[in-house]
Amino acid sequence: MKKVLMGNHAASWAVQLSRVKMISAYPITPQTHIVEELSEMCGDGSLDAKFLKVESEHSAMASVVAAQAAGVRSFTASSANGLALMHEMLHWAAGARLPIVMVNVNRALAPGWNIWADQGDSLAQRDTGWIQMYVEDNQEVLDSVIQAYMIAEQVRLPVMICYDAFFLSHTYEPVDIPSQDAVDDFLPPYTPEVFLDPESPRSFYPLVMPDNYMEIRYHLDQAHTRALDVIEETGRHFGEAFGRPYGLVEAVNCDDADMIMVTSSTITSPARLVMDELRENGHRVGLLKMRTFRPFPVKAVQDALGGCSKVMVIDRNCSWGKGGIFADELKSALVNLPDSPKVFSYIAGLGGRSVTPDHIMDMARQTLDTEMPSDGSVWKGMKQ
Amino acid sequence: MIEIRLHGRGGQGSVIASKILAVAAFEEGNWVQSFPKFGVERRGAPVEAFLRISRGKILIRSEVTEPDFVVVLDPSLVEVIDFTAGLKKNGAILINTPLTPDELQLPDTFNVTCVDASRIAAEHGLGSPTSPIVNTAICGAFAKSSGLVGIDAVCRAIRDEVPIKPEKNSAAAEAAYASTIFN
């Protein structure tokens, strides 16, 4: 069934189709539509789940941790300052190895107050142990949330699906909604071996002494390594089931490219237009969409970028005092390659500023025309 | 790809109008993209919504700055905002007004169509006589004015998307379709 949906409602539909049993959330623009729709679904019975109202995002994540530990599939959503308030509990979810799925609608953090697209909120949660994926359009929102449960439950890690405020959250576009039967065939019921059971109580998340802590954390890191394969496999299986395959990254025209644009989220779409135009004009340009940020797909990045001489990265984020975060991570993934490409880093679109094909063409031309990248990131689309 | 910009006031349903038109155009086999101008809307303040209609998938994600078509839902906005900003040469304008295109005296490089959507909405009991909800009537007029979507698809979209008075809203769209005046 195809419907014209806003990105937030695509997420709600995916949660419903994933037969989530417990939802807990605190409202924040631009995420609120997701949980409003879910609370209506719980209210009218179209989703058989418990909807818990809480007094903060910290409590939202705490209650989702508890529900998932009790053995049911859970969901929450947040954004920006709300996600920041969740921070401590994000560590809990990953450390407890709970396959929670959440949506974060990427929004700038205050001050100045800004409700528009910016990846700084979720990237600041990089080291909490969550899998992080950044998606490009409303169809991918729906598809990725369903895949997220599949991935999360196989490796017992929480997954955060991130997408741009307003550019997806509030934008209507056609979405193919799979049938419940098809999703049921793809995503089996959640049946954890160990869960909080009053009949046979276990001690959950107690003190771990120095003699075991490192080993437990090593397992967590290993789970991320394993997730690299699981994300690939799940994306491939999803393609077989629904005709829309996904992977850790999406590499377009990278094999013969001299220069490759690296993007994430919605900036990817206009970059596709720019790539086509440059190719028509005889430039061998490729595109690498970073769908997965954690675990960082080092091998996939090396495979895609290893052969080219220049890479330009567009970041809708900034690590203050260092620059674009994707660019930085990318450099460390490439640094040990024999003929490591030069990495050109651009920052654009912070706080919801539009990134048009013209802006991207400007960055591409600058990259093509410049021999050596600067050490820091170049800010684009700013007032002169 | 056709790019459309809608001008209205907060509370008049400009965003819903762009969604109705998106649904109608999608039903007729197009790819669509509809979104509000991202801001903090307030009732009565000037607002904008955008609509793109294309045969293929739309990859552009920025706001519409050089529209092919401008729709003005509130007659009073004509005095307040520069609704023709960026409008392409030979672009089209649809205005909710009791006047005719000739009476409006807009530059003759634009194709201007008029519809008295406020009267039609009020006659169909939509909103109040002093502040009618004109968004469904304007959708009907858009079908006539643009030829981009059929009136039947618009009426179906209205019945699917508008929870309140779907039949009256649909009838208002048809009435507006019939009374749209070209220059």
Added chain:
Amino acid sequence: MSHRETIGYETLDQVPDTVISQGTMLWNRTGSWRYLKPVYRQMTPPCNNGCPAGNNIEGMIRLAEAGKYSDALRLLKEENPLTAVCGRVCFHPCETACNRKEIDAAISIHAVERAVSEHGREGYAPHPVLSASGKTVAVVGSGPAGLSCAWHLARLGHRVVVFEKADKPGGILRYGIPAYRLPKDVLDRDIADIEALGVEIRCNTAVGKDLPWSSLEGYDAVFIGIGCHQPRPLFEGGEETEAVWDALRYLTLTAKGDFPAGNGKTTIVIGGGNSAIDAARTARRLGNAVTVYYHRTRTEMPAFGEEILEAEKEGVAFEFLAKPLDLVIDNRKLRGVRFLKTQLGEPDESGRRKPVPVNGSEFVVNADIVVTAIGDALDRSVLPESLDCDTWKIKTAKMGATGADMIFAGGDAACGDHNIAEAIGSGKASACAIDSKLSGFDIGAARDVITIGSTDRISASRYIMARTGETTGPLSKKVADYDKLNTAYFTRGDRPEQPHLPVQERLAGFDEVAGSLSLKAIQGETERCCHCGVCTACDNCLVFCPDVSVIKRADGTGYDIDLDYCKGCGICVNECPRAAMAMEEDK
């Protein structure tokens, strides 16, 4: 218990990847860590502790909150037959004691009692609790003390005959309190409940006047509750003018419709107590211009503040620091009263500052009528000479025992505090004392279980339980004071105001001034109640217990602690909003 084992991990693969115990923790009885344990307890709510009539106010509110109005009325009547009366005219010391006043405002307990008395009648029928004893008790006087004593004696299975000198029963309630405060059909309804128990009331029979005391010798016991009705003349020569009245007599004649004076007179009321205010407001309703003269200031007035305010609204004027000297009489006709100005001096034994006359400050106020309300004395002339009395009261030991065998006394005639609730409480105490004498029950040994909270007031329901050998359940003598509550759980609310008749309508007659609260407002008041010291099964202990060791009983009667797992952390006790839990040493 079962498979407890210590696991040591040798290799990386052995260390689990989740931080969850590898097996059940059922063996780990964390209760073994405990040295303190939580217990449920019942403390005495301050309202119950503050009620001179001994009402179970908290219990009434709980039943009313559940909409069980007839059960609430039944509960009230276990302690006090005059519920509709008290809901209107008691000075509600329960509300003064209410902890809620520290949060927002005291619960409007009197309004709840009034509502329970109105809405609880359906499904309520009074009946004796104990079977007939074959004993008969005479009660002299049918005021609040006598009626209360008669009610409780009848419930205890005794035959009771009440002797009343007036034409109708009720005493001060009938003829002392004006109808605009206590409509007489309301009084009749409470009295009808007492008669329904088989109590016989003989009116127009003044013992000691119409009937000699010796004629009561056939009774097994006598209770005297004749009040204090002996006027104390303030002035000389007032009788001849027929314009100087004792307040009680003034009110009685008015209540009977017999008052001879007409309208439009200038009336002076002398005194600062409730009788003065009653007389003044009554005089306003008879169309008089009224001024109250009091020898101290407003602050020292013993009348209830609310009554003074209502009197002012009705046009009663007040003059303070004026001590009456004598009447100005001209040819047997009252012309006025001569006063002396006073000023406040040192506090007297009551703690109030004493009025000191100012020399040479005499002044005369013109008046057509003077009403004196300076407190009446005990009418010793009608009492048997065997009783030890002074001007004010019959001397009694605890629970109303006089020096004479099987003669008890209560109410205003035997107590210092002249108020209705005290009278009701004293009548009840004497009823229990009389019953213990007649039945041979050792009331002294049961004192601790039958007295309420920190007071020596008697609970009739607990007396009956003790007398019949029923267990009285746990009851702390301690009062659940405000500092014992966890007020985080009580949200602020508003105390609803009772509707009041517009002043113009009030002055047209004796219609009741204060109206009833709506049932919705009553519901709000019951929900506002903190239930200090009493478990309401709010589940806070259950919710907060980190060890899931609070187990709710299926029958809703409360909770049990699973001592296998309770670590004695005390969170449940801390989070109990109403101090109905405590920690005690676990031996």
